[in-house]
Amino acid sequence: MTIKIPDFIPAIPEIFILSMACIILIADLYISDERRVITYLLSLATLVVAAMLTINLHDTATVYTFSGTFIKDPMADVLKLFVYLVSAVVFIYARGYLLERKLFRGEFYTLGLFGVLGMMIMISAHNFLTIYLGLELLSLALYSMVALQRDSSNASEAAMKYFVLGAIASGLLLYGMSLLYGVSGTLDIKVFAETIASKDLSSNSQNIVLILGTVMVISGMAFKLGAVPFHMWVPDIYHGAPTAVTLYISAAPKIAAFAMIMRLLVDGLGGLHAQWQDILILMAILSMGIGNIVAIAQANIKRMLAYSTISHVGFIMLGILSGSQDGYSAAMFYAIVYAIMSAGGFGMVLLMSRAGFEADQLDDYKGLNERSPWYAFMMLILMFSMAGVPPTLGFYAKLSVIQSVVKADLVWLAVVAVIFSIIGAFYYLRMIKLMYFDKAEESAQITSMPDMRFILSLNSLAILVLGIFPANLMAICSAAIGSLMLI
Amino acid sequence: MFADSPLLSLVIWTPIIGGALVLLASKDEHANTARWLSLFFAIVTFLLTIPLYTGFDVATHKMQFVELNPWIATFSINYHLGVDGISMPLVLLTAFITVLAVIAGWEVIQYKTAQYMAAFLFMNGLMIGVFCALDAILFYVFWEAMLIPMFLIIGIWGGERRVYATIKFFLYTFLGSVFMLVALIYMYTKGGSFGILDLHGLKLTLTEQIYIFLAFLLAFAVKVPMWPVHTWLPDAHVEAPTGGSVVLAAIMLKMGTYGFVRFSLPITPDASKELDWLMIVLSLIAVVYIAFVALVQKDMKKLIAYSSISHMGFVTLGFFMVYTIFENTGGVSGAAMGIEGALVQMISHGFVSGAMFLCVGVLYDRLHSREIADYGGVVNTMPVFAAFMVLFAMANAGLPGTSGFVGEFMVILAAFKANFWIAFFAATTLIFGAAYTLWMVKRVVFGDIANDGVKALTDINKREFLVLGILAVAVLWLGVWPAPVIEVMSASVENLVTQVFVSKL
Numbered sequence: 007m008t009i010k011i012p013d014f015i016p017a018i019p020e021i022f023i024l025s026m027a028c029i030i031l032i033a034d035l036y037i038s039d040e041r042r043v044i045t046y047l048l049s050l051a052t053l054v055v056a057a058m059l060t061i062n063l064h065d066t067a068t069v070y071t072f073s074g075t076f077i078k079d080p081m082a083d084v085l086k087l088f089v090y091l092v093s094a095v096v097f098i099y100a101r102g103y104l105l106e107r108k109l110f111r112g113e114f115y116t117l118g119l120f121g122v123l124g125m126m127i128m129i130s131a132h133n134f135l136t137i138y139l140g141l142e143l144l145s146l147a148l149y150s151m152v153a154l155q156r157d158s159s160n161a162s163e164a165a166m167k168y169f170v171l172g173a174i175a176s177g178l179l180l181y182g183m184s185l186l187y188g189v190s191g192t193l194d195i196k197v198f199a200e201t202i203a204s205k206d207l208s209s210n211s212q213n214i215v216l217i218l219g220t221v222m223v224i225s226g227m228a229f230k231l232g233a234v235p236f237h238m239w240v241p242d243i244y245h246g247a248p249t250a251v252t253l254y255i256s257a258a259p260k261i262a263a264f265a266m267i268m269r270l271l272v273d274g275l276g277g278l279h280a281q282w283q284d285i286l287i288l289m290a291i292l293s294m295g296i297g298n299i300v301a302i303a304q305a306n307i308k309r310m311l312a313y314s315t316i317s318h319v320g321f322i323m324l325g326i327l328s329g330s331q332d333g334y335s336a337a338m339f340y341a342i343v344y345a346i347m348s349a350g351g352f353g354m355v356l357l358m359s360r361a362g363f364e365a366d367q368l369d370d371y372k373g374l375n376e377r378s379p380w381y382a383f384m385m386l387i388l389m390f391s392m393a394g395v396p397p398t399l400g401f402y403a404k405l406s407v408i409q410s411v412v413k414a415d416l417v418w419l420a421v422v423a424v425i426f427s428i429i430g431a432f433y434y435l436r437m438i439k440l441m442y443f444d445k446a447e448e449s450a451q452i453t454s455m456p457d458m459r460f461i462l463s464l465n466s467l468a469i470l471v472l473g474i475f476p477a478n479l480m481a482i483c484s485a486a487i488g489s490l491m492l493i
Numbered sequence: 494m495f496a497d498s499p500l501l502s503l504v505i506w507t508p509i510i511g512g513a514l515v516l517l518a519s520k521d522e523h524a525n526t527a528r529w530l531s532l533f534f535a536i537v538t539f540l541l542t543i544p545l546y547t548g549f550d551v552a553t554h555k556m557q558f559v560e561l562n563p564w565i566a567t568f569s570i571n572y573h574l575g576v577d578g579i580s581m582p583l584v585l586l587t588a589f590i591t592v593l594a595v596i597a598g599w600e601v602i603q604y605k606t607a608q609y610m611a612a613f614l615f616m617n618g619l620m621i622g623v624f625c626a627l628d629a630i631l632f633y634v635f636w637e638a639m640l641i642p643m644f645l646i647i648g649i650w651g652g653e654r655r656v657y658a659t660i661k662f663f664l665y666t667f668l669g670s671v672f673m674l675v676a677l678i679y680m681y682t683k684g685g686s687f688g689i690l691d692l693h694g695l696k697l698t699l700t701e702q703i704y705i706f707l708a709f710l711l712a713f714a715v716k717v718p719m720w721p722v723h724t725w726l727p728d729a730h731v732e733a734p735t736g737g738s739v740v741l742a743a744i745m746l747k748m749g750t751y752g753f754v755r756f757s758l759p760i761t762p763d764a765s766k767e768l769d770w771l772m773i774v775l776s777l778i779a780v781v782y783i784a785f786v787a788l789v790q791k792d793m794k795k796l797i798a799y800s801s802i803s804h805m806g807f808v809t810l811g812f813f814m815v816y817t818i819f820e821n822t823g824g825v826s827g828a829a830m831g832i833e834g835a836l837v838q839m840i841s842h843g844f845v846s847g848a849m850f851l852c853v854g855v856l857y858d859r860l861h862s863r864e865i866a867d868y869g870g871v872v873n874t875m876p877v878f879a880a881f882m883v884l885f886a887m888a889n890a891g892l893p894g895t896s897g898f899v900g901e902f903m904v905i906l907a908a909f910k911a912n913f914w915i916a917f918f919a920a921t922t923l924i925f926g927a928a929y930t931l932w933m934v935k936r937v938v939f940g941d942i943a944n945d946g947v948k949a950l951t952d953i954n955k956r957e958f959l960v961l962g963i964l965a966v967a968v969l970w971l972g973v974w975p976a977p978v979i980e981v982m983s984a985s986v987e988n989l990v991t992q993v994f995v996s997k998l
């Protein structure tokens with residue numbers, strides 16, 4: 007018997023994050039509360055080093071390892087870099103909020119790192135089981151992060167809901183995967199795709215099982231993404247979780263979810279594009295519609311941003327369902343842009359909050375321009391970007407997905423999408439109205455960490471500056487998708 | 494000497510960078526610094542546009558001062574700028590009006606002065622960008638980005654119902670433009686280019702053209718605005734601060750009509766021909782019906798807003814009569830005259846409507862009322878102002894010798910070549926326009942002193958005199974000697990006329 011030692015090199019960033027998460031977990035036990043900042047700095051350093059490792063290992067070749075269950079390709083590298091970036095930003099934003107609520111413990115950061123590891127595995131998974139593994143690693147970290155604020159009944163309720171609903175979604179996904187396994191006899195995504203391609207899909211009983219499996223898989227994924235009709239958990243969890251955790255949930259995991267869709271739906275089930283396209287069209291329209299319309303009725307900014315997330319997910323789906331390279335790279339661009347905008351949006355909520363004041367009501371933003379013109383301007387950029395108004399990054403995200411939809415001969419869908427984006431513009435404008443046109447009701451100074459202020463300003467300005475020079479980011483996405491080996 | 498310098502980029506980015514600098518002086522104690530700095534940048538921008546005129550080659554219809562740099566390679570979108578005889582005068586007008594708008598807000602705006610001034614500078618650059626852009630996406634970016642400062646100007650410094658007005662303004666315009674975006678993307682997937690000049694040559698079937706034409710119509714008709722999508726304009730005008738109204742009336746409305754000549758007519762000539770009846774009917778409704786609406790207004794700003802819609806109806810009429818004229822006369826000279834008249838009307842209306850809104854602003858600053866009923870006998874206390882107001886009112890009514898006459902006369906003359914009834918309805922504007930404008934002037938300016946408020950009025954100060962004086966010169970100059978403007982346009986108009994008669998089928 008010979009044991010083949012797998013090639014560990016492509017997975018070095020994952021191995022590094024795993025080791026560091028464990029080290030920080032243990033080290034944190036020996037760090038006193040006053041010196042907790044060490045944990046924070048160590049976590050940031052971990053992400054920075056992981057980023058350097060990923061950059062060093064980057065090349066244009068596609069490498070499989072661990073018997074084909076793990077893939078390292080340019081798309082994985084790019085997405086991982088953005089996961090590190092967004093997570094690091096989230097860690098920085100969260101510090102002040104956690105300190106004020108006495109939640110500044112090691113758990114947030116170690117769980118955060120495990121979540122990052124889960125996302126990385128999702129991004130690099132090339133086997134149904136690896137995908138599931140990564141997804142569960144991320145989800146478990148998220149469930150416990152939501153429950154981090156033990157004395158808050160809201161947070162506990164949210165955690166419970168999230169866990170139960172998340173478990174159902176995982177069940178659906180797993181069941182779908184088992185059906186697909188039943189049809190093809192393989193869990194490897196590449197082999198699966200080849201098997202599907204070689205089969206005659208016109209009329210046999212296997213076909214029904216295949217479709218059923220696909221539907222189950224899509225339902226599970228839609229649940230994790232928060233697409234309608236599997237969106238119910240999103241507003242409740244976003245609202246109930248501590249804002250720092252909402253920030254974490256809303257940003258980087260969307261990038262990972264995009265990767266999961268690419269691997270499963272496009273790489274694996276690409277042969278069934280005609281079948282799942284209709285499902286995605288329906289879900290995209292519903293997500294954009296319900297997300298944008300219901301957001302208008304919200305008085306709580308976290309709920310409003312939750313519904314806005316649902317609508318953005320609809321737009322990401324537009325890119326994927328168009329089924330072309332352009333569409334995938336548009337969706338990838340959108341997912342990354344969304345993560346950056348979302349980090350900024352919830353970052354603003356964190357900036358405005360202070361001990362005993364969550365700043366989660368829309369009215370808390372009244373007259374922000376009088377209190378702090380600079381941050382009002384930052385929020386203005388974020389809101390216009392989410393609404394998709396140029397010259398912000400959000401516009402190019404919408405432009406590229408709509409372009410891919412038109413190219414796929416779905417002009418009507420493009421029209422539907424832009425109509426919903428007009429409806430969506432209303433609640434973003436209302437936010438600006440509150441900040442700029444209304445008189446301030448309170449005059450408390452914004453107190454937050456200088457590092458957070460700096461990064462948040464950088465975050466918003468990046469949206470504006472990249473909105474003027476979007477070419478590079480678009481080219482990166484398009485190159486990453488271009489190197490995918492699609493069947 | 495300017496041929497090689499990126500003059501258009503300078504004109505676009507100078508005010509935008511200037512606006513960012515003005516924002517640095519946002520503390521209330523630096524308000525004066527902000528005012529002078531903005532004036533400086535506005536004037537520098539205007540001076541920078543003058544070489545566009547002096548260095549302009551009137552003999553060619555080709556784009557001049559062209560800059561072409563790759564911008565977003567993935568979608569082959571370029572940073573492509575250039576002006577021809579149609580857009581160049583509008584660039585000058587924009588830079589000119591912005592200077593006046595900055596001066597108009599000098600003393601009135603005390604709240605967040607720096608933000609106000611910066612918003613105008615940003616808008617200046619973005620509006621010039623709209624007129625210079627030769628890439629559809631670049632055009633769209635400027636077109637939409639411009640909404641943001643205007644949204645804030647109306648919303649922050651506007652009147653009582655400003656929030657309603659500004660959100661309506663934003664959503665209406667946004668609604669129109671997104672359909673244009675879909676149309677542009679559709680043509681990109683067909684032809685593989687977003688270049689406006691490439692789109693001019695793109696072959697499209699009649700069905701495609703009609704859909705694209707309607708998408709453009711939605712975008713541009715809202716902006717012009719044409720009946721029945723005009724309702725945002727009176728609200729926005731009434732609530733906007735004076736400077737905002739001036740820019741809105743003088744420049745933003747021109748973007749809609751500019752869109753028709755730059756996009757609709759050359760890109761979808763067959764659909765334009767097919768649907769020209771629709772455009773003529775809508776234009777005539779604007780000219781006649783909206784004039785009646787203007788007649789009954791009690792609010793001066795609303796009256797002028799409706800008069801703007803009516804006058805812009807003339808512009809769209811001038812553009813879309815070309816096909817009927819061509820059929821009737823078999824020649825292109827009448828058609829060219831209609832388009833030229835419409836373009837002159839655009840420039841003239843920029844001066845006149847701006848001046849009218851400034852006049853109302855002068856009164857509003859003193860009595861804080863826009864109601865016609867609150868005035869009467871203003872001439873007794875403000876003789877100099879009254880002289881200006883009467884002059885601009887005459888121009889608004891299209892009195893010969895003022896700029897308002899030239900454009901309207903050319904359009905009506907062209908209309909007679911198209912159809913008697915079109916000409917008849919168009920010509921009624923001379924009566925109705927005179928009626929609503931002069932009746933308002935009669936009630937506001939002439940007569941006995943109506944109340945104590947009017948009695949206490951003081952005549953215009955040097956700043957106001959300067960602004961109105963400059964505009965008066967412009968209005969009279971364009972009225973007496975329009976040749977320089979028409980000369981600049983003629984080559985481009987001729988080219989446009991040949992384009993609209995070449996079928997793309």
